[in-house]
Amino acid sequence: MTETILGTEPMQTYTLQNDLLLKALRGEAVERPPVWMMRQAGRYLPEYIALRNKYDFFTRVQTPELVTEITLQPIDIVGTDAAILFSDILVVPQAMGLEVQLNEGIGPVLPEPIKHIDDLKRIHVPDVNDSLHYVMDAITLTNKTLAGRVPLIGFAGAPFTILCYMVEGKGSKTFDKAKAFCYQQPEAAKQLLQMITDTTIAYVQAQVQAGVHVIQIFDSWSGLLSKDDFETWAMPYMLQIQASVQASCPVILYPKGSWYSLETLANNGTKAIGVDWCITPEFARAQTNSKVTLQGNLDPAKLLLPIPQLQQEVHNMISRFGVNNYIANLGHGITPNIPVDHAKAFVDAVKNYVQ
Amino acid sequence: MTETILGTEPMQTYTLQNDLLLKALRGEAVERPPVWMMRQAGRYLPEYIALRNKYDFFTRVQTPELVTEITLQPIDIVGTDAAILFSDILVVPQAMGLEVQLNEGIGPVLPEPIKHIDDLKRIHVPDVNDSLHYVMDAITLTNKTLAGRVPLIGFAGAPFTILCYMVEGKGSKTFDKAKAFCYQQPEAAKQLLQMITDTTIAYVQAQVQAGVHVIQIFDSWSGLLSKDDFETWAMPYMLQIQASVQASCPVILYPKGSWYSLETLANNGTKAIGVDWCITPEFARAQTNSKVTLQGNLDPAKLLLPIPQLQQEVHNMISRFGVNNYIANLGHGITPNIPVDHAKAFVDAVKNYVQ
Numbered sequence: 165m166t167e168t169i170l171g172t173e174p175m176q177t178y179t180l181q182n183d184l185l186l187k188a189l190r191g192e193a194v195e196r197p198p199v200w201m202m203r204q205a206g207r208y209l210p211e212y213i214a215l216r217n218k219y220d221f222f223t224r225v226q227t228p229e230l231v232t233e234i235t236l237q238p239i240d241i242v243g244t245d246a247a248i249l250f251s252d253i254l255v256v257p258q259a260m261g262l263e264v265q266l267n268e269g270i271g272p273v274l275p276e277p278i279k280h281i282d283d284l285k286r287i288h289v290p291d292v293n294d295s296l297h298y299v300m301d302a303i304t305l306t307n308k309t310l311a312g313r314v315p316l317i318g319f320a321g322a323p324f325t326i327l328c329y330m331v332e333g334k335g336s337k338t339f340d341k342a343k344a345f346c347y348q349q350p351e352a353a354k355q356l357l358q359m360i361t362d363t364t365i366a367y368v369q370a371q372v373q374a375g376v377h378v379i380q381i382f383d384s385w386s387g388l389l390s391k392d393d394f395e396t397w398a399m400p401y402m403l404q405i406q407a408s409v410q411a412s413c414p415v416i417l418y419p420k421g422s423w424y425s426l427e428t429l430a431n432n433g434t435k436a437i438g439v440d441w442c443i444t445p446e447f448a449r450a451q452t453n454s455k456v457t458l459q460g461n462l463d464p465a466k467l468l469l470p471i472p473q474l475q476q477e478v479h480n481m482i483s484r485f486g487v488n489n490y491i492a493n494l495g496h497g498i499t500p501n502i503p504v505d506h507a508k509a510f511v512d513a514v515k516n517y518v519q
Numbered sequence: 520m521t522e523t524i525l526g527t528e529p530m531q532t533y534t535l536q537n538d539l540l541l542k543a544l545r546g547e548a549v550e551r552p553p554v555w556m557m558r559q560a561g562r563y564l565p566e567y568i569a570l571r572n573k574y575d576f577f578t579r580v581q582t583p584e585l586v587t588e589i590t591l592q593p594i595d596i597v598g599t600d601a602a603i604l605f606s607d608i609l610v611v612p613q614a615m616g617l618e619v620q621l622n623e624g625i626g627p628v629l630p631e632p633i634k635h636i637d638d639l640k641r642i643h644v645p646d647v648n649d650s651l652h653y654v655m656d657a658i659t660l661t662n663k664t665l666a667g668r669v670p671l672i673g674f675a676g677a678p679f680t681i682l683c684y685m686v687e688g689k690g691s692k693t694f695d696k697a698k699a700f701c702y703q704q705p706e707a708a709k710q711l712l713q714m715i716t717d718t719t720i721a722y723v724q725a726q727v728q729a730g731v732h733v734i735q736i737f738d739s740w741s742g743l744l745s746k747d748d749f750e751t752w753a754m755p756y757m758l759q760i761q762a763s764v765q766a767s768c769p770v771i772l773y774p775k776g777s778w779y780s781l782e783t784l785a786n787n788g789t790k791a792i793g794v795d796w797c798i799t800p801e802f803a804r805a806q807t808n809s810k811v812t813l814q815g816n817l818d819p820a821k822l823l824l825p826i827p828q829l830q831q832e833v834h835n836m837i838s839r840f841g842v843n844n845y846i847a848n849l850g851h852g853i854t855p856n857i858p859v860d861h862a863k864a865f866v867d868a869v870k871n872y873v874q
Contacts, residue, residue, distance in 0.1 A: 337692055340854055343820035390796040390818055423778060424797060441745040442779060463745055465698035499695055 178312035185246045185315050186377060188491050189414040189436055189457050197482060197490045198245035199514035200317070201507065202418075202438075203497030204238040205250045208507060211237050221266040225251055231302035232309050239314055242508045243515070246314050246378070249306060249371075251299060253321030253382055256363055257330050259295040260287040264329075277333035278345070281352035287330075289359050292366045299367075303374035318376030320368050322383035322419070323360040323401035327353065330360075339385055346397050353397070361401045365408040372413040379409055380416040380438070387421015394422050403432055410435070416459055420496065426451035441466075441495035445484035458485055461495035462510070467502045471509045478513035487519065533667035540601045540670050541732060543846050544769040544791055544812050552837060552845045553600040554869035555672070556862065557773075557793075558852030559593040560605045563862060566592050576621040580606055586657035587664050594669055597863045598870070601669050601733070604661060604726075606654060608676030608737055611718055612685050614650040615642040619684075632688035633700070636707035642685075644714050647721045654722075658729035673731030675723050677738035677774070678715040678756035682708065685715075694743055701752050708752065716756045720763040727768040734764055735771040735793070742776015749777050758787055765790070771814055775851065781806035796821075796850035800839035813840055816850035817865070822857045826864045833868035842874065 180186070184198035206212060212234060215224060224230045234250040254272055258264040265273040278284065293300065307316055329335075331342040346353040368379050386398040398419065406415045410433070418438030419425050429437055430452040437456055439448050441463040448458050466477055482492060492514040498507060535541070539553035561567060567589060570579060579585045589605040609627055613619040620628040633639065648655065662671055684690075686697040701708040723734050741753040753774065761770045765788070773793035774780050784792055785807040792811055794803050796818040803813050821832055837847060847869040853862060 338820075338851075338854070340820055340856060343818070344823045344856070347821060347824050387797065391799050393818070421797070424799065424802070442742065442776070444746050444779065447779070463698070463748070465693075465695055466702060468699045469702050496693075499693070501695060501699070 178307070178310075180312045180315060180377075182245055182314045185317075185491065186414065188489065189378065189416075191457065191489050193488055195487070196517045197485075197487055197492045197514060199492040199511050200244040200246040200248065201238070201242075201494050201498050201510070202248075204242065204244055204248065204507075205234045206498060207500035208498055208502045209237055209241060209504060211241065216268065221252070221268070225255065226298045228298065228302040228305040232306045235302075235306050235316075236309060238507075239310070241504065242511050244314070244511055246317050247306065247310060248317040248319065248380070249299070249303060249376065251302075251319070253319070253326065253384075254329060255296060255299065256321060256326055256360065256367060257287075259290045259292065259367075260359065260363055261290070262287055262330055271335040272329060274329060274333045277341075278330045278356060281349060281355065284352065284355055284359070287359065289362045289366075292363065292370050296367060296370070300370055300374040303371060303376055307375045315377035316375065317378045317380055318368065318371035319380045319382060320364045320371075320405070322381050322386065322398060322405070322417075323357045323364065324389070324398035325383050325385045326360045326364075327356055327397075328385045328388075330356065339388055342385075343388065346393075357397070357401050361404050364405050368405060368409050372409055376413065378414050378416065380418055381405055383417070383419040383422070385421075386419040386425070387423075389422070391424040394419070394425055395428065398422070399425065399428065399432075403434075406434060416457075416491075418459075423447070430456050436491075438493065439495065445481070445486075449485070454489065457489045457491060459491035459493050461493070464494045464496055464499050464502070467494075467498065467506045467510055469506075471506065474506065474509055475513040478510060479517065482514065482517050483519070487517070533662070533665075535667045535670060535732075537600055537669045540672075540846065541769065543844065544733065544771075546812065546844050548843055550842070551872045552840075552842055552847045552869060554847040554866050555599040555601040555603065556593070556597075556849050556853050556865070557603075559597065559599055559603065559862075560589045561853060562855035563853055563857045563859060564592055564596060565859070566596065571623065576607070576623070580610065581653045583653065583657040583660040587661045590657075590661050590671075591664060594665070596859065597866050599669070599866055601672050602661065602665060603672040603674065603735070604654070604658060604731065606657070606674070608674070608681065608739075609684060610651060610654065611676060611681055611715065611722060612642075614645045614647065614722075615714065615718055616645070617642055617685055626690040627684060629684060629688045632696075633685045633711060636704060636710065639707065639710055639714070642714065644717045644721075647718065647725050651722060651725070655725055655729040658726060658731055662730045670732035671730065672733045672735055673723065673726035674735045674737060675719045675726075675760070677736050677741065677753060677760070677772075678712045678719065679744070679753035680738050680740045681715045681719075682711055682752075683740045683743075685711065694740055697740075698743065701748075712752070712756050716759050719760050723760060723764050727764055731768065733769050733771065735773055736760055738772070738774040738777070740776075741774040741780070742778075744777070746779040749774070749780055750783065753777070754780065754783065754787075758789075761789060771812075771846075773814075778802070785811050791846075793848065794850065800836070800841075804840070809844065812844045812846060814846035814848050816848070819849045819851055819854050819857065822849075822853065822861045822865055824861075826861065829861060829864055830868045833865060834872065837869065837872050838874075842872070
């Protein structure tokens with residue numbers, strides 16, 4: 165497969181040397197599934213910690229050379245079949261005009277959250293090629309440096325999850341304020357969701373234009389909603405984003421915790437869904453009727469198992485999902501406490517899978 | 520129905536004036552479902568806050584007069600069909616010999632958590648009639664004061680949830696350390712779970728002996744487990760507790776987030792299951808085949824809806840679950856931000872239900 169990389173440099177063409185992920189997303193037969201890990205460019209890697217100790221969060225995210233270095237670390241160190249751009253879902257509310265503070269160990273803080281419809285005047289749908297140009301620059305440089313070794317995944321937060329942070333103003337177990345905003349001020353919530361959606365559509369289209377091979381949409385908090393509320397406050401906006409980009413780039417939706425959504429998403433044009441470990445492979449396949457590619461779903465805490473047991477878990481997981489229409493991954497992001505050799509053992513166990 | 524209340528006072532007999540909850544648990548036909556709210560004796564009530572400002576947590580929990588006053592507050596103020604004893608699931612690890620600190624607004628802290636099998640030497644299965652006698656005294660006094668107005672629900676944490684706190688040492692979104700303990704030190708985890716189970720069996724039996732009419736087992740964190748892990752680390756211990764007391768008292772299991780467990784629990788003798796709002800009534804009924812009484816499941820954030828909409832939500836919820844074999848409740852505990860008149864509107868909407 166030949167990929168054209170657009171950027172500030174003269175146009176260059178690379179041959180993608182590992183297209184397992186794209187084959188799985190197209191439903192083509194493979195000998196073994198592709199593997200990557202959510203948060204694979206993250207705090208379990210000493211090489212990442214070294215950069216984190218030198219540069220603050222927004223410096224890391226906004227400097228294409230640092231994004232490239234961090235994005236490539238897991239490719240070099242643990243050998244995943246895809247890179248995922250190092251960034252954060254909260255660059256979108258920041259680009260929309262809301263202050264976002266990301267302090268290590270504290271979690272995100274948005275000191276002036278949205279509380280009322282009048283607060284929407286404080287934000288806007290930005291020109292992403294202006295306010296988020298650094299992401300597109302980072303994509304160009306990362307692809308150039310990857311030189312076709314593996315595909316590059318771009319991503320964005322789903323609108324409901326972005327609303328959660330914009331209204332709550334910080335992380336939360338339950339996002340009570342964000343949900344109350346939806347239930348008590350539905351018109352304001354829908355306006356806000358549509359502004360986030362419009363921004364995110366432009367953002368993921370720009371990422372595709374810059375050269376990402378796959379887009380993943382993270383709805384990290386959709387599992388806080390009932391099925392009816394998911395279909396009101398989360399799904400319609402995710403589907404708008406999916407529809408806006410699916411013709412030019414495969415899209416993976418990851419509605420964490422929304423086990424009840426699989427059948428409905430599959431019936432609404434979704435081609436790939438990330439599932440967490442509470443969803444059994446059998447349930448996920450039955451709900452999606454083999455129409456979609458499934459991604460997941462090892463409990464990240466299982467990476468701490470002794471390696472022979474970890475290998476057995478991976479083997480069972482692949483056998484239960486099946487080799488085709490499947491992307492091996494964790495069910496959520498890898499946590500900082502995972503030894504690198506265990507992360508590598510997870511990746512190797514997928515690579516060494518024999519039916 | 521005539522109930523005999525055992526205690527230090529001469530034995531007294533009260534007629535239970537409201538036995539809707541017990542009828543629902545026995546599967547008897549009712550005109551409308553019973554209603555109570557998880558955490559109904561809690562921080563949304565100004566009368567509770569007033570006592571919290573005067574007495575620290577363990578004083579409130581360990582003083583029968585205060586337990587009685589707090590337990591009765593929602594009966595008097597919002598008019599629920601059942602009282603639930605004011606207490607905390609962490610009195611069990613405390614009785615087992617582990618220090619538990621409960622500071623307002625911080626959440627629980629267990630400064631010397633269990634990390635290794637050797638740490639089990641620091642804890643023991645206590646004589647609950649000694650170390651937890653204050654709970655049984657509170658049950659006696661509460662029942663005497665209630666004088667049969669409504670039944671009294673006793674409760675305990677499920678062993679997996681108690682292990683989460685004993686190992687993690689504090690609250691957590693993911694309880695990574697607790698899960699790692701299970702996966703990496705399975706023999707130690709099973710010994711710990713059995714010690715918690717043995718303590719909890721004695722504890723709930725003592726509560727029944729003291730006069731509670733119903734026992735609810737809270738597995739607040741079981742939803743962090745995959746179905747396989749739920750059936751390894753959570754379910755067997757919950758079922759032991761259920762089996763130990765079910766002949767003398769109805770038991771409600773509340774495995775929060777474990778939507779995948781309904782069918783298995785129903786097939787293992789469970790007669791009543793609390794469900795959260797992510798589970799639709801139709802899914803819950805289909806999984807349990809009308810063999811069990813279901814309890815739940817309004818999203819607590821929905822209590823913030825304008826009252827006419829809240830009434831409509833309650834009506835829909837009851838219509839979807841059906842009037843019989845059903846206990847109206849929230850899907851999780853009521854949160855501090857709920858106005859009392861909205862809590863009362865929820866209760867009244869159930870009481871006023873007409874098919």
